[in-house]
Amino acid sequence: MQEIRVAIIGTGAISNQHMKVWGHIPQVKVVAAAEIDAAKLKAWGEKYGFEEKDLYHDFREMLKRDDIDAVDVCVHNNLHTPVSTYALKAGYPCYSEKPMSATYFDSKLLYDTAIATGQKLAIQISxxxxxxxxxxxxxxxxxxxxxxxxxxxxxxxxxxxxxxxxxxxxxxxxxxxxxxxxxxxxxxxxxxxxxxxxxxxxxxxxxxxxxxxxxxxxxxxxxxxxxxxxxxxxxxxxxxxxxxxxxxxxxxxxxxxxxxxxxxxxxxxxxxxxxxxxxxxxxxxxxxxxxxxxxxxxxxxxxxxxxxxxxxxxxxxxxxxxxxxxxxxxxxxxxxxxxxxxDNQMHWYNYLTSKLTDETRYNTPLIGLNASLLTEGLVLSSELGRAVTADEIKAMSKSMGIWKQETPWGVFDYEASL
Ligand SMILES: NC(=O)c1ccc[n+]([C@@H]2O[C@H](COP(=O)([O-])OP(=O)(O)OC[C@H]3O[C@@H](n4cnc5c(N)ncnc54)[C@H](O)[C@@H]3O)[C@@H](O)[C@H]2O)c1
Missing domain, CATH: 3.30.360.10 (Dihydrodipicolinate Reductase; domain 2)
Structure with missing residues (x-):
């Protein structure tokens, strides 16, 4: 069975669930992790036995390694599109936490980036x-x-x-x-x-x-x-x-x-x-x-x-x-x-190793995109006080992505990477 080396971005609560599941898939090896909160990263690294050299504060540095096959994105909602599009553009297949994004605009951007880069994208939809x-x-x-x-x-x-x-x-x-x-x-x-x-x-x-x-x-x-x-x-x-x-x-x-x-x-x-x-x-x-x-x-x-x-x-x-x-x-x-x-992660592993194809896998980016359109409809309709058509939703939707993120390690400018 093919080994897949994964890097995790964001070592908060959900990353622990991911680690638990990766533990059931011996073909997947988590080789590195990135987290902007230094104390959290240190504790996480100790918990899972990572060497210091495999722990990063700036995930963009981590993605320069040559031993990573795929990226597991565990950051907050409004960072999903900025971080996952960055990872896709950097040449990595990406498993991104739910919701796909908070707005239709951001979900569409993530969806389109996966298509444009030809990288495999999956969204966590348990x-x-x-x-x-x-x-x-x-x-x-x-x-x-x-x-x-x-x-x-x-x-x-x-x-x-x-x-x-x-x-x-x-x-x-x-x-x-x-x-x-x-x-x-x-x-x-x-x-x-x-x-x-x-x-x-x-x-x-x-x-x-x-x-x-x-x-x-x-x-x-x-x-x-x-x-x-x-x-x-x-x-x-x-x-x-x-x-x-x-x-x-x-x-x-x-x-x-x-x-x-x-x-x-x-x-x-x-x-x-x-x-x-x-x-x-x-x-x-x-x-x-x-x-x-x-x-x-x-x-x-x-x-x-x-x-x-x-x-x-x-x-x-x-x-x-x-x-x-x-x-x-x-x-x-x-x-x-x-x-x-x-299982979400088993599904992703099989998709990465081509046991599942675009035809047989759950097309979670497309499902997530459709869910985002509906969600955004609720939001816009509520704001406008009237029903909205799908075309209006698509036209009015805006990014809620955090494109310039203030971190203890400086501003991560995701726009610059677009
Ligand atoms: N907690 C849950 O039960 C749960 C369940 C399912 C899905 N999720 C999803 O997982 C995502 C994360 O939730 P969580 O509960 O783990 O939140 P969390 O706050 O515990 O973890 C997110 C982590 O991302 C880190 N982070 C932020 N920007 C970063 C960056 N640029 N690079 C690296 N790390 C960065 C934060 O410091 C934080 O530690 C959310 O989108 C959420 O919807 C959470």
Whole structure:
């Protein structure tokens, strides 16, 4: 099996998840890492046993090495496009964290740069890598839904505002800052939900979006609000239409005065698919392996579930029960190739080594781009107070990328590299 030598950019929270998963793929060797925070880099290097010579403060220096095959980008949202386009232009295939970018403009730039440079690009969209998505796609492609006419992507947590209700250990303060994150829940988890939904719907052509963003739920106290300033939305709602006649309802909330809910469905003339939890966790390896609680290592109520309901509700009424631990393991035993569709990073490794091709891989840059268009529609519609067409979104979208980044090591001018 071909060895791939990876360099990581950004050694924050998510880089540890990536390292955990790389640990399951012995053909991948992480050879270097770059991080602007000196203390963080040092601690990270010690944790994973890196020599000082393989740790960099300026990733651009790191990319001058001649022993790197690919780059794993783990920086904040509004740095995804500046950093990943730099890496692509420097001649590296790139695996870039989600969301693809905070705006359609930036996602398109990243997408176009991958095409122009001919480098392989993948975006982390965990929700694609589950049996749930795999089976749903097979059911849809087999025509079991008939004419698909309506869908809903709705997720809300009573309290899950990043670095506000959720400890900053899991989600750094950058998640609640507009400058770094761009937006809140609509990009943070929305990218998983919209990406999965649009992929299953066959990436239909967006025509129009009506959306509204809110920052509705009060902080627990004034003191808390002062110490946890949040400049991104806590809820986005919307309604989108597509050229093929399809309509889509959207709701994304990181805070709501109601119990949590997950309600995702696709309705067709012959059948409908419904699922709850959307597998935002990155597969078993990312979750720490298949534990006693089930395939994803998550407790029961969080298990993804996919249900098919058809015309013949009694004769053809299938509930795919993912609580059965054996289900997922069996698939791997009988079809080891399945593994590459159950893990983001395994998928990327197989794409880099050409086991997966442009035809057989999940085209995550294209899926991410479509998700960005929808997200941006919600934002622009909310700002303008009216529905916006896809053409308007494309024309009005602007970069939120940090093109001149102030760092302790000077200003990183990404524009100069364009
Ligand atoms: N934390 C999670 O649970 C999680 C889950 C999935 C995806 N993500 C995504 O991963 C990305 C990073 O999130 P995180 O939680 O790891 O944030 P984080 O703040 O913990 O880590 C980001 C790191 O990037 C570093 N950085 C910034 N500019 C840099 C540069 N020019 N060169 C090198 N390093 C640089 C920062 O110093 C920081 O340590 C985000 O886009 C987020 O959406 C995070």
């Amino acid at each position: 929700s694609l890598y589950s049996m749930q998505t795999y089976i749903a796609k097979k059911v849809i492609d087999a025509g079991k839904l008939g004419n698909i006419y309506h869908a809903r992507s709705a997720t809300a947590s009573r309290r899950r505002r990043n670095a506000v209700d959720r400890p900053a250990l899991f989600s750094s303060v950058s998640f609640r800052e507009r400058e770094m994150a761009g937006h809140g829940q609509i990009v943070d988890l929305g990218c998983y939900h919209f990406g999965q939904m649009l992929y299953l719907l066959g990436l239909p052509e967006l025509t129009c979006v009506l959306g509204k963003l809110h920052n509705g739920v009060e902080m627990p106290s004034e003191a808390w609000a002062a110490s946890h300033p949040m400049t991104v939305e806590d809820m986005g709602v919307g309604f989108a239409t597509f050229a093929n006649g399809l309509s889509l309802e959207i709701q994304e909330a990181s805070a709501i005065n109601k119990d949590d809910f997950n309600d995702h469905y696709i309705m067709g003339s012959k059948g409908g698919l419904t699922w709850g939890m959307t597998d935002d966790f990155g597969g078993d390896w990312s979750m720490g392996g298949m534990g006693p609680m089930g395939p994803t290592g998550l407790p029961g109520p969080l298990q993804p579930q996919l249900k098919y309901r058809g015309l013949d509700d009694f004769g053809f009424n299938v509930t795919i029960d993912f609580n059965a631990y054996e289900n997922q393991q069996d698939v791997r035993v009988y079809d080891p190739d399945m593994l590459q569709y159950l």
